[in-house]
Amino acid sequence: MSDRADTVIVGGGVAGFQAAMTLRRLWPEKTVTLLDKEEETGYYRTLLPQFINGTLPENKLFFPPSADDRHLRILTAVRVESIDREKRTLRLSGRGDLHYQRLLIACGGRPLVPQPFVGADCAGIFPVRSLTAARMARQWLTSHPEVVVLGGGLVGVKTAAHLAGFGYTVTLIERDDTLLPLALSAAAAGLVADHLRQKKIRLLLGRTVDDLHSTAGAISAVQVGGDWLPCQTLMVATGSLPDLAWLHDSGLLSEGRLEVAPTLQTADPHIFAAGDAVTIVDSARYTPWTWPQAVVQGALAGENCHAAVPRSLRRYSRVNTMNLNGLSLAILGLPVPGAARAVYAPAGAGIYRELFHQDGTIVGGALVGDISLGGRFHQLMATGLAGERDLESLLVPRKGVWSPQAAVFVRNVRRARILPQGVER
Amino acid sequence: MKVIAVHPDRCTGCRTCELYCATERGSNSKNLLQAATEEPLPKARVRVEGGGSLSFPLQCRHCRQAPCIDACLAGALVRDEESGLVVIREGLCIGCWTCTLFCPYGVIFPWPERKIALKCDRCLYMERPVCVDVCPTRALEVVDMADYDQFLQGKGSQVATGLAYAGPGLLLLDLQHPA
Numbered sequence: 001m002s003d004r005a006d007t008v009i010v011g012g013g014v015a016g017f018q019a020a021m022t023l024r025r026l027w028p029e030k031t032v033t034l035l036d037k038e039e040e041t042g043y044y045r046t047l048l049p050q051f052i053n054g055t056l057p058e059n060k061l062f063f064p065p066s067a068d069d070r071h072l073r074i075l076t077a078v079r080v081e082s083i084d085r086e087k088r089t090l091r092l093s094g095r096g097d098l099h100y101q102r103l104l105i106a107c108g109g110r111p112l113v114p115q116p117f118v119g120a121d122c123a124g125i126f127p128v129r130s131l132t133a134a135r136m137a138r139q140w141l142t143s144h145p146e147v148v149v150l151g152g153g154l155v156g157v158k159t160a161a162h163l164a165g166f167g168y169t170v171t172l173i174e175r176d177d178t179l180l181p182l183a184l185s186a187a188a189a190g191l192v193a194d195h196l197r198q199k200k201i202r203l204l205l206g207r208t209v210d211d212l213h214s215t216a217g218a219i220s221a222v223q224v225g226g227d228w229l230p231c232q233t234l235m236v237a238t239g240s241l242p243d244l245a246w247l248h249d250s251g252l253l254s255e256g257r258l259e260v261a262p263t264l265q266t267a268d269p270h271i272f273a274a275g276d277a278v279t280i281v282d283s284a285r286y287t288p289w290t291w292p293q294a295v296v297q298g299a300l301a302g303e304n305c306h307a308a309v310p311r312s313l314r315r316y317s318r319v320n321t322m323n324l325n326g327l328s329l330a331i332l333g334l335p336v337p338g339a340a341r342a343v344y345a346p347a348g349a350g351i352y353r354e355l356f357h358q359d360g361t362i363v364g365g366a367l368v369g370d371i372s373l374g375g376r377f378h379q380l381m382a383t384g385l386a387g388e389r390d391l392e393s394l395l396v397p398r399k400g401v402w403s404p405q406a407a408v409f410v411r412n413v414r415r416a417r418i419l420p421q422g423v424e425r
Numbered sequence: 426m427k428v429i430a431v432h433p434d435r436c437t438g439c440r441t442c443e444l445y446c447a448t449e450r451g452s453n454s455k456n457l458l459q460a461a462t463e464e465p466l467p468k469a470r471v472r473v474e475g476g477g478s479l480s481f482p483l484q485c486r487h488c489r490q491a492p493c494i495d496a497c498l499a500g501a502l503v504r505d506e507e508s509g510l511v512v513i514r515e516g517l518c519i520g521c522w523t524c525t526l527f528c529p530y531g532v533i534f535p536w537p538e539r540k541i542a543l544k545c546d547r548c549l550y551m552e553r554p555v556c557v558d559v560c561p562t563r564a565l566e567v568v569d570m571a572d573y574d575q576f577l578q579g580k581g582s583q584v585a586t587g588l589a590y591a592g593p594g595l596l597l598l599d600l601q602h603p604a
Contacts, residue, residue: 014498044498044499044519064500064517292523292527295496295498296496299495320526321522321525321526322521322522323520323521323522323537323540328522328535328537371525371526372525373531374531375525375526375527375528375531375532375533376531378526400466401440401447401469402467
């Protein structure tokens with residue numbers, strides 16, 4: 001193995017992969033080495049819930065294969081133990097040293113496992129984060145159908161929504177009083193909760209797991225507020241924290257955070273970072289740890305690595321979108337204190353669309369059940385050009401071209417053709 | 426690059442383009458009457474905007490710096506090298522709909538029933554786009570962007586000539602015939 005590369009990327013998540021692809025496209029003569037601690041790399045983490053429930057075949061989980069590239073080397077199951085910034089080398093576990101010209105840190109997060117499960121030595125507990133764990137969960141679930149999903153954030157809600165309806169009994173536990181507390185207003189989250197209840201998911205909001213019980217080395221029950229709840233499979237989706245232990249004596253961390261400028265450059269001009277590992281310091285500290293942000297940041301960090309003049313990240317928004325097994329959801333931003341609200345929520349339609357606006361600018365919002373025109377709201381939000389427009393009328397989704405009477409109309413046309421004129425109908 | 430141009434002054438807002446786009450490009454039967462009864466209902470890739478005094482059909486603008494391509498997580502949205510158009514490879518689309526949130530025109534449509542995103546590809550593999558063909562008032566037209574570049578260049582040289590001839594204090598009222 002050659003022990004040097006023009007650019008070394010630590011982390012094979014989507015940010016790392018986007019960076020690798022960008023680097024190869026922009027600087028075809030520069031070599032790239034991508035290191036990943038997982039056994040497999042280059043897959044859609046956001047599709048893991050669909051993979052776990054068995055609807056998505058494994059081959060659809062991976063990024064489409066690219067042509068063989070001898071300047072791009074991907075090393076899996078490699079851990080970086082430490083970094084020597086003066087010599088610009090990384091110490092790899094069991095593989096010696098690797099010299100870099102530019103380093104791009106996209107090592108992502110590690111799952112945050114709550115207290116009762118730390119070090120718990122029993123089977124049936126799976127963080128929803130890696131393919132290895134997802135594969136084990138998929139296998140385990142076939143014979144352990146009583147599922148508890150811990151955490152009502154994006155990953156937890158999505159996991160619960162996709163497990164419902166496959167013969168599992170699903171309970172979702174969230175510490176906050178509403179679902180998706182970091183993404184939606186209480187009213188919008190209410191509609192998501194209704195959708196999950198319709199899918200026969202039991203919701204325990206404002207609760208935490210205090211203890212667990214295991215039988216024969218496997219989890220059998222969890223204690224929630226004094227009650228014991230049967231639980232054969234526990235899916236942990238309580239968020240993640242940047243996986244930065246290997247950087248602790250590098251001098252790059254400030255109060256445990258890997259802080260970067262809007263150009264995604266760290267304090268060391270040879271080191272860039274992107275994705276769930278970073279905190280962006282601009283007028284405030286931003287941690288937009290979403291999948292779309294990882295994609296954008298990965299590409300930008302890759303571009304800036306060797307650029308003469310680095311570009312800045314344009315948006316720190318946590319804009320995100322997903323399909324909760326039948327309910328579409330687009331997140332534009334949390335309510336801002338003091339902002340006014342424009343809402344479109346017809347009774348019983350399963351649709352809730354809201355925008356928060358302040359001084360003529362859209363500052364946040366969410367579209368639940370119907371995400372049409374999300375792009376325009378996002379654009380208005382980014383450019384601040386909402387002005388004095390009537391946002392409530394903008395929120396009304398337009399009816400499709402096929403009216404509900406279309407089928408009746410077609411039937412009548414057919415009958416009109418078949419029956420001769422003048423015949424009593 | 427050939428794109429669809431719109432004459433807003435000719436559009437009456439009848440939505441014929443939407444109906445036929447949905448039928449021809451989205452239905453199994455390719456027949457308007459049968460398409461209306463299909464399940465799921467076929468979706469159009471064009472949308473008639475506005476209403477009242479001004480309406481116009483809007484479909485993908487095939488932006489030169491397309492935010493949707495940057496936003497696509499799956500690499501499904503790409504620029505077709507030959508035509509220069511932004512196209513979606515449906516087999517690769519994972520239905521995350523991030524692109525729909527990044528399209529400033531709102532003309533990438535989520536299609537939950539088929540778990541993909543839908544957008545206009547200017548009927549790339551057909552002789553002429555369906556919407557252009559069926560518009561009763563000829564409000565839609567296929568134009569070549571190169572012609573527009575030429576037009577803009579001509580405009581630029583007119584302005585430059587006008588400025589060169591305009592003495593101090595002259596109002597540039599007629600750039601067509603500089604003095």
